[in-house]
Amino acid sequence: MDKRRDRPNILLIMTDQQAERMRKSRGYPLDTMPFLDALAGQGVQFTNAYTANPTCMPARVSLFTGRYSSCHQVRCNTSDLAAFYSKDLLDVLKEAGYRTALCGKNHSHRRSEAFDFCRQNTHWGSSDPKRENQGRQSFDRFLRALENGVSMEPSPGGVEAQLPYRNVSDALEFIDSADPRPFFLWLSFAEPHNPYQVPTPYFNLFPPDSLPVPTPPCAGKGMRFSWLRAQWETLYGKERCDAVIRRCRSNYLGMLRLIDDQIRRLMDEMEKRGLQNDTIVIFLSDHGDFAGEYGLVRKGADLPEALVRIPMIWKGPGIEAKGDYEGCFANIVDVLPTLCEALRVSVPAGVQGRSLWSVLTGRRGAGKPESIAYSEAGYGGDYWSDEDELPPVCRGVHKEGAFDCLNSITQSGQVRMVRKGQWKLQYDMKAQGHLYDLGTDPFEEHDLWRDPTCEKKKCELLEVLAQKCLQLTDTLPVPPDRFAVKHFVPNDGKGGSAE
Missing domain, CATH: 3.30.1120.10 (Arylsulfatase, C-terminal domain)
Known part of the structure; x- marks a missing residue:
């Protein structure tokens, strides 16, 4: 580690709407993300990781606050102003002396000015079109014209117009800025979330007619499953619907490989800069995507595994190379308390997640492994x-x-x-x-x-x-002066246990 400081850099790589199952290391028959699979073997991959809520903004606020949506109050994608917490991840890291950056999609309760460096992109392109050249502006117009749908042809502009490429370029610009402080970089890809689009050579890398057969529409899954299927049949036409969803699925897998190649590009550049031993790398997604399962795409129906299971990988100084780890359940709310323990700082009041640091390092830590998954x-x-x-x-x-x-x-x-x-x-x-x-x-x-x-x-x-x-009843606001909160630790679900 750099002798100028005693705390590691933190690189948080997040994808949007990535189905946990759709990688070869997770049992999928197609090799969608070979670099990420190799990276997982160098650290710890939680094979039973869950989101707190399978919706973008509620999940992202849970990531930053360590709290579930029923307590932080952001229960839909437009209620960011309702966020209720004491301190979040950004507050903790700033107090610990970190410079902070967001490169990519935000969609949290934090505004761009809260970060020391911010280059924001959404599902429709750059938030600052004047900063982009004409080719990228043209590509962003193409994204907006898709109306969050699917492209049946290869996307224009090539790889360098794609948002993942631009996000990584922005991340490298931030990393290279002269500053002796450790950095926190939130590299937040807006993909593989719809609009489902991808350029050559990724467009037919996984041809629609050669894909594994998805789970068919299931009876008894609840009204929302059948209602959503009816909407897609109305939008795409009943006879054409399955063919369009296969193209969505094909583009989705191509987007995974595009992201994988850009993560490889970033990690190669970090290795050239000698940062690989100085940086905790966390990879996860906010939630999943049906990606064709049950005859559906996107999200919206209840809490199936396709939506609540997320990838979660940790790698870096002090973290053992365990590969796949099935010994406990992990959740997106666990990121904040884990980093607090890693940095030896106090966990903010109201945090409901549990530290995973003892699992990651093989050393005795602040909490026991969680035996219950909840969303x-x-x-x-x-x-x-x-x-x-x-x-x-x-x-x-x-x-x-x-x-x-x-x-x-x-x-x-x-x-x-x-x-x-x-x-x-x-x-x-x-x-x-x-x-x-x-x-x-x-x-x-x-x-x-x-x-x-x-x-x-x-x-x-x-x-x-x-x-x-x-x-999980909220302890905030903590009763002043008179009471102290004693937090629960995981147990086997048979009785109460507190510390």
Whole structure:
């Protein structure tokens, strides 16, 4: 480590809407991200990592605050001003003497001016078009014209017009700025989130007709699954829908390889600068994407594994090269407390995540491995249905037939899930539930909620869920002067445990 400082650089690489399963190291038959798979072998890859909420902004606020959306109050993609917390990751790192940067997509509660260096891009191109040359401006117009949909042809402009290439170039500019302080760099790719587009040579790298067969639409998955499928059939045409979704899936895989090549480019450049032994590298995604499973794309329907499971890889000084790690559940809320322990600084009040540092380093740490996975969704109230009178925009229908999968019908209500071992339970505010044995049914095709032979397991997980929800009751604001908060530590779900 650089002798000018005693704390490592931190490189947080985030993708948007990356399905955890779709890499060869995770059992997918196609080699979509070979460099990332190799990188995972040099550190720790949590094979059971989850998002706190499978929606962009709620998940990103959970990343920065270490809190679940029911407590930080950002429960949809437009409620950033509601963010409630004591200190977040940016506050902690600034107090610890870090210079900070965002290169790529933000979509958190933090404004661009909160970072020392910010080059922001969205799904529609640069937030500062005047900074881009004519070729990139033309490409950004192409992105906007797609209306968050799919391109049936290779994207124009080549690789250098693509946002991942531009994000990495901006990141290198920040890294090379003269400053002796350690850096925190949030490299935030807006891909493989829709619009599903990719240039040559990635466009037909994974041809649509040669892809693995996805899970078909499933009966009994709930109203939102069938409702979303009906929307795609209406938008693309019932006869054409599956062909369009195959192209979405093909482009999605091509985007993964494009991102992988740009991560390789960045890591090669960091190695040239001698930063590889000085930097904690974290790779994760905010949430997943159906990417063709169940006849769907994007997100919006409840808490299936396709949406709540995320990739999570840690590599860097002090972190053992364990490769795949199945010994505990990890969550996006765990990033902040893990970095706090790594940097030997206090965890902010109200943080609900648990440090993973002892797992990463093989040394005794502040917390026990988590034995329960938990995630939540919904902005509250009762469910809206297709029979209710709602303005078109609340149903996700916008100009020129464009459709947003996040709308009043898909996001209303409250849904929670827990996973313990290979068993997973989803439950909502109307006492409607689903139960799956992921060991034998990883794609959740067979709902065991009403199976009498699984009644004992269902009751056990309902008890685990009730306990988890009570444990996650917000402790903020901390009662001043009079009380001290004693935080829960993970347990086996059978009883309370506190420290």
